[in-house]
Amino acid sequence: MSGMHDDGLHDDGLHDDGLHDEVFDEGGWDDEEFDAGLLEEELRQAAAVLDPVPPELQQIAVDAYALHDLQARVAELTFDSLVDSLPVRGAGDTPRMLTFRAGEVTVDVEVTAHGLMGQVLPPQPARVEVLGGPRPGSSLAADDLGRFTAAAPPPGPFALRLRTGADVVVTEWLRA
Amino acid sequence: MDRTDAGALVQAAADGDAAAWKTLVEGLSPLVWSVVRAHRLSDADAHEVYQTAWFRFAQHLGRIREPGKAGAWLAATARNECLKVIRSSRRLTLTDDPHVLDRVSEDGTPEQSLLDSEEAAAQSERVRRLWQEFEELGERCRQLLRVLMASPPPSYQDVSAALGIAVGSIGPLRQRCLRRLRARLEARGAI
Numbered sequence: 001m002s003g004m005h006d007d008g009l010h011d012d013g014l015h016d017d018g019l020h021d022e023v024f025d026e027g028g029w030d031d032e033e034f035d036a037g038l039l040e041e042e043l044r045q046a047a048a049v050l051d052p053v054p055p056e057l058q059q060i061a062v063d064a065y066a067l068h069d070l071q072a073r074v075a076e077l078t079f080d081s082l083v084d085s086l087p088v089r090g091a092g093d094t095p096r097m098l099t100f101r102a103g104e105v106t107v108d109v110e111v112t113a114h115g116l117m118g119q120v121l122p123p124q125p126a127r128v129e130v131l132g133g134p135r136p137g138s139s140l141a142a143d144d145l146g147r148f149t150a151a152a153p154p155p156g157p158f159a160l161r162l163r164t165g166a167d168v169v170v171t172e173w174l175r176a
Numbered sequence: 177m178d179r180t181d182a183g184a185l186v187q188a189a190a191d192g193d194a195a196a197w198k199t200l201v202e203g204l205s206p207l208v209w210s211v212v213r214a215h216r217l218s219d220a221d222a223h224e225v226y227q228t229a230w231f232r233f234a235q236h237l238g239r240i241r242e243p244g245k246a247g248a249w250l251a252a253t254a255r256n257e258c259l260k261v262i263r264s265s266r267r268l269t270l271t272d273d274p275h276v277l278d279r280v281s282e283d284g285t286p287e288q289s290l291l292d293s294e295e296a297a298a299q300s301e302r303v304r305r306l307w308q309e310f311e312e313l314g315e316r317c318r319q320l321l322r323v324l325m326a327s328p329p330p331s332y333q334d335v336s337a338a339l340g341i342a343v344g345s346i347g348p349l350r351q352r353c354l355r356r357l358r359a360r361l362e363a364r365g366a367i
Contacts, residue, residue: 036354043310043325043357046303053209057223061205061230065189065197068237082260096264133227157228159235173231175224175257 066134072161072168075100075107080174100160100171107160107169111153111176120146120162129161130154131170137161177203177328183244190238197237201230204247207326208254211338214322215258225261229254247330251323251338309360317353324350 079099098109109118120126123146130150131137142148142162153176160171182203188196208229212222229250240249310321323330323338336343 032351032355035358036351039354039358040321040324040329040350042303042306043321044327044329046307046310047210047322047325048327049303050307051209051213053205053226054223057209057226058201058205060227061201061208062198064227064230064234065194067231067234068189068197069235070238074235074239080260082263133231156224157231159231170235173228173235175228175260 060133063134067131067173069170072170073102075102075105075162075169075171077172077174096176098174102169105162105164105167105169107162107171109160109171113153114151116150116153116176118142118148118160120148120164122146124164127163129163131159131161132156177247179244179331182246183242186237186240186243186246190243197234200246203328204250206328207247207323207330207334207338208250210323210326210330211251211254212258214319214338215255215262217258217261221261225254225257228257245333247334248337251330251334255338255340305364306361309357309364313353313357313360316349317356320346320349321353321357 077098078101079097081094081097085097096111098111100107100109104122106121107118108121109116116130118128120128120142123144124142125144126142126146126148128140128142128148129137130140132154133156138150140148140150157173157175159173162169162171177200182200185196185200185203189200208226209222212225217225232253233246233250240246242249310318313321319339320335320341323335330338332343332346335341335346341349
């Protein structure tokens, strides 16, 4: 690494203005493609050594097969304040507002640094499980109006599994 | 991963074949990781986006309209989640720390031990230089090449989904970016 950063190279490619391109444009296309293929393959090998998928992470993906659940209906994300609304200028810790929908069932969720609040609509009591991965999550009860709260926001990707009577609905996996 | 293969594996996994799921993960995991890395998230965010993409894929298994396009589905999902991370800027941490590369070289993975053997020292140095020059390419080229170097090589449909660029522009862009990278390596005398 030494000596690689003392040459003012922090140009982020801005000075890499393609001036060298002409040199190669005159060359045969096949030669260029051959060289490009070799270089790409070298990069592929370098990535396998220097930036591989962390094995423990890949194992989580293998274990995620347990999340495959044909009994449950998937409630799709239909509103996400991060995407669908303009940021409020100067507002530091704005809650993340999410809406999920599966048929006639709607789940509104609000995530802040302090926790998670939600409501099942139409209003009805429900068991709500906060999932954080392939293992069983923590369980909450929604009141008669369908409202529920959790004291802490989910630390990583999460989904809500709701049981209302005979119906099971799981919200799309998401990072809060 | 080949479309026919991916389609058959998705179908088998949806029907309860856990081995098919594992094969899917092994075949498409590097693509998802490449998409996440191409967006320069912090390690913590990168891990969470990677997981989110796979959790959602598992959840939608059996409901995916075109199982043969599983790679593109995962790549697009990972990209969307990356863009959300970048949008909620409070979470954004660029991995532009030059010491990241040093750290990689010190963690003693089996691959690294192999490279440490004396006869491989020159090759190791070459790989390091290549990676250094790649990291310093302009953002567009760095992103494209990071996705293209997934193993097995992604289809252009997967790359298109991963980066939101038209399939037809990938070939010319790839040529251009690899040309630039080669020029940089030559300028450093690394070739």
